[in-house]
Amino acid sequence: MQEELKALAQAILEGKRNDAVELTQKLVDAGVTPKQILDEGLIAGMSVAGEKFKNGEYFVPEILVAARAMKASMEILRPLLVATDVQPIGTMVIGTVRGDLHDIGKNLVAMMVEGAGFKVVDLGVDVTAEKFIEAAKEHNAQIVGMSALLTTTMTYIPEVIKAFDAAGLRPKVKLIVGGAPVTQEWANQIGADAYAPDAATAVDKCKELLGAA
Amino acid sequence: MTSRERVLCAFHRGTPDRIPVSPQHLGRIPRDSELAAQLVQETDIMLYAGWACDCFVGSALPRETETVGNITRTVYHAPHGDLTRVVTRTPVTSACTEFPCKSADDVLKLLSAPYEPPADGAVQDAVRHFFQTKDWLGDEGVVLFELPDAICFPAEWLSPQDFCLLWADAPDVMEEMVRVGNERLLAFVERVLKAGVDVFRIVGGEYASTQLGPVAYDRLVRRPDKELVALMHDYGATAYFHNHGPIMRYLEAIVDIGVDALDPLEAPPWGDCDMPRAKSILKGRVCIVGNLDDMEVLNQRSTEEILAIGKKLIEEAGPDGFVLSGTASGTYGEHAARNFIALARYVRSQT
Numbered sequence: 347m348q349e350e351l352k353a354l355a356q357a358i359l360e361g362k363r364n365d366a367v368e369l370t371q372k373l374v375d376a377g378v379t380p381k382q383i384l385d386e387g388l389i390a391g392m393s394v395a396g397e398k399f400k401n402g403e404y405f406v407p408e409i410l411v412a413a414r415a416m417k418a419s420m421e422i423l424r425p426l427l428v429a430t431d432v433q434p435i436g437t438m439v440i441g442t443v444r445g446d447l448h449d450i451g452k453n454l455v456a457m458m459v460e461g462a463g464f465k466v467v468d469l470g471v472d473v474t475a476e477k478f479i480e481a482a483k484e485h486n487a488q489i490v491g492m493s494a495l496l497t498t499t500m501t502y503i504p505e506v507i508k509a510f511d512a513a514g515l516r517p518k519v520k521l522i523v524g525g526a527p528v529t530q531e532w533a534n535q536i537g538a539d540a541y542a543p544d545a546a547t548a549v550d551k552c553k554e555l556l557g558a559a
Numbered sequence: 560m561t562s563r564e565r566v567l568c569a570f571h572r573g574t575p576d577r578i579p580v581s582p583q584h585l586g587r588i589p590r591d592s593e594l595a596a597q598l599v600q601e602t603d604i605m606l607y608a609g610w611a612c613d614c615f616v617g618s619a620l621p622r623e624t625e626t627v628g629n630i631t632r633t634v635y636h637a638p639h640g641d642l643t644r645v646v647t648r649t650p651v652t653s654a655c656t657e658f659p660c661k662s663a664d665d666v667l668k669l670l671s672a673p674y675e676p677p678a679d680g681a682v683q684d685a686v687r688h689f690f691q692t693k694d695w696l697g698d699e700g701v702v703l704f705e706l707p708d709a710i711c712f713p714a715e716w717l718s719p720q721d722f723c724l725l726w727a728d729a730p731d732v733m734e735e736m737v738r739v740g741n742e743r744l745l746a747f748v749e750r751v752l753k754a755g756v757d758v759f760r761i762v763g764g765e766y767a768s769t770q771l772g773p774v775a776y777d778r779l780v781r782r783p784d785k786e787l788v789a790l791m792h793d794y795g796a797t798a799y800f801h802n803h804g805p806i807m808r809y810l811e812a813i814v815d816i817g818v819d820a821l822d823p824l825e826a827p828p829w830g831d832c833d834m835p836r837a838k839s840i841l842k843g844r845v846c847i848v849g850n851l852d853d854m855e856v857l858n859q860r861s862t863e864e865i866l867a868i869g870k871k872l873i874e875e876a877g878p879d880g881f882v883l884s885g886t887a888s889g890t891y892g893e894h895a896a897r898n899f900i901a902l903a904r905y906v907r908s909q910t
Binding site: 361402404405406407408410411444445446447448449450453471472496497498499527529530531532543 | 647649650651652653654656718719720723724726727728770771772775805808828854855888890
């Protein structure tokens with residue numbers, strides 16, 4: 347089945363949704379464990395897509411179609427993963443901060459982090475500190491990701507960080523930030539645990555934060 | 560030289576009497592403030608004016624708009640079905656939260672709608688705004704007519720995600736949308752050119768360069784924008800090109816488009832500009848406008864640091880075809896404004 351797993355990874359990489367679904371089903375029917383299909387097929391494919399994105403070989407459309415193919419395969423795998431008690435490598439709560447309505451960057455991070463084997467809880471846009479904290483508690487998240495596109499809205503990120511401090515949730519919950527106006531220097535200044543300039547790097551950073559790199 | 564002459568000389572790859580120092584627009588500085596007056600007087604400022612009058616969709620597509628609370632919903636009645644746009648406002652911003660086209664079918668629906676170019680009155684208003692700004696500024700700088708290029712048509716009618724998926728799933732539909740958009744844009748620009756507008760600032764390239772990649776850039780930006788710039792040049796106008804993000808791999812395409820000047824050529828971490836290399840590629844072909852980051856550099860660093868960075872940039876990118884400028888975020892504040900003035904004084908002291 348090694349060839350089929352490789353073919354599945356390739357189908358994900360190329361965003362071939364129908365091929366991905368067909369191969370996933372074939373592997374399930376052949377008795378390959380859902381965990382192996384997830385790791386060596388879906389995550390393997392998304393991981394190469396992420397590398398290509400980081401290297402400038404892939405752009406947003408290629409990532410979107412890869413994530414779409416993975417999502418279609420996950421429809422088959424998810425119930426099997428639950429049934430066999432396979433746990434995600436971590437849980438991330440993510441959102442665009444209060445006042446900001448832009449979501450493409452945040453969506454890409456969510457897709458790629460999910461593609462790396464995390465459970466991702468996407469709170470959408472215009473998210474308050476209270477909502478981030480509530481969701482982090484409810485889902486027992488280890489990571490919270492915050493995004494802002496605008497210089498006028500990025501100023502809310504430090505407020506969320508302060509709220510997490512005040513709620514006593516750190517260092518249990520690691521806070522990662524990103525978005526067009528955000529830089530590493532600024533992330534350091536405001537006391538974020540990590541900064542990612544792009545979605546592929548966000549995956550690496552999330553793994554690092556969990557010690558799973 | 561006047562500021563206007565100095566900037567235009569640089570735009571056309573000449574060597575002005577000194578390097579122009581050009582803030583882009585007034586940022587967050589109130590236009591009637593003393594600091595704004597000082598910026599205008601001491602620097603070689605560029606202001607943006609005019610608008611494209613919804614030329615991609617025109618005036619014939621029936622629409623209804625309703626605002627309830629912080630949400631404005633516009634329904635466009637296309638012949639093969641309605642298309643809905645929702646704009647949501649927050650205390651700090653507003654943004655489109657539902658885009659009219661969600662699929663290739665919606666794009667075809669939009670393209671099949673009747674089209675009438677913007678009405679004369681609307682075009683005259685946009686042109687009047689340009690000339691009023693030009694009269695206000697006089698020879699103290701250059702006014703640029705703001706213009707989206709054809710890729711802005713799909714980028715404004717599909718969500719960022721659907722825009723990217725359209726290119727992945729139906730590139731022929733995307734190309735057709737851009738082709739139609741460009742045809743309409745060219746007709747609009749010709750009217751504006753005939754009214755005497757002489758400098759344009761073309762925006763939109765980054766939709767392809769940062770999101771879609773080089774193949775899309777070639778088909779959706781280089782090809783249509785080349786026609787646009789040729790039209791401007793036919794009328795003796797100047798074509799200034801704005802393209803955020805990593806830019807080095809696109810420089811040859813931008814040269815091929817034929818633009819006179821390019822901004823903002825951001826340095827890492829915001830972009831990938833290697834200024835000496837960019838200069839060696841663009842020298843004599845495209846004027847470089849940039850690349851002091853507005854928010855993290857101009858607005859944060861001390862004047863001594865800014866002067867040191869400015870001197871280095873002048874060495875690397877001057878003396879011909881270079882305008883020392885910011886990164887066109889449009890949001891710089893007082894500290895950045897004072898740094899621009901310090902740079903202008905430094906450059907003046909060197910002549």
